[in-house]
Amino acid sequence: MPGRHVTDHQMRLFMKYRQTHSVEVAAAKASISRATAFRIEKEQRLPSQNKPPRGRRRPDPLEHIFDAEVVPLLKAAPGIRASGKHDQVVNYHHVIHSLRKKPMALLNLVYRDKLFPRPEYRRAFDTLIEQLPDRQACKVTVELLALAHDRGCERELAEELARTLDARKLPDLMALRAIFGPDPDQLPTVHVQLASLNSYEALMGSAYAGEAA
Structure with missing residues (x-):
């Protein structure tokens, strides 16, 4: 069936029924799709004889983006789903x-x-x-x-x-x-005038004087 891996047993059944039936009939009897049947006809190798899928050989270039940006976004909106134009x-x-x-x-x-x-x-x-x-x-x-x-x-x-x-x-x-x-010509000119430290000392002196009183 579509979406499932074909087993050795299904392939043997297909090859057996194919000797006396059409591709479509043999595929139906073996419970495989028509597309899979045509693929088997081109390459008659049992699934168990296929090489295992190759694993990742390089570091994932998206790992830092996914962990730092996508995961927090999905956690913040757990109900978000991808569908259609959105x-x-x-x-x-x-x-x-x-x-x-x-x-x-x-x-x-x-x-x-x-x-x-x-x-x-x-x-x-x-x-x-x-x-x-x-x-x-x-x-x-x-x-x-x-x-x-x-x-x-x-x-x-x-x-x-x-x-x-x-x-x-x-x-x-x-x-x-x-x-x-x-535009640099349109940027406002900001002048910052720093207060004298004597002003702060005067304020601090007034505060201490008030506490002492």
Whole structure:
């Protein structure tokens, strides 16, 4: 049946019934799916003769993100479920700080495509990955997401990325930071006048005098 592992017994039954029946009938009698039956016909090897699945050979690049960001999120909302168009449980706002520490984690992120808030960000990543080394492409993409996060310019940045990519150019982080960063000429000038330490000494002296009285 679909979703279950085929046993040696089922395979032997299929091969036995296949001698006198069609693939569909033999599969039904052996309680396996039609697709599995056709696969068995191509490779007649018992399941017990197959090699065991290979285990993980490299450290999980998402472990620090999952433990630090996703697990607390799921614990805070135990009823949350992924379904339909609302299956983006974790967005870039949740993991951007961890990605900044390890940008290369983006390369093998299982939910990477759903991490991008708009298609322009995914398009930028695909273009960068084609034209730059993986490490540099991941670094630039993470910085683009960080820029959108820090400056609250997700839509505006996406529009600028679209214009850049349409012109067959790569995103320029310095130029984008200048566009979406605060204008130095418009920043208020703040003057802080520090109080004299003599004022504090006078206050402390008054307090002691009051206690003594």
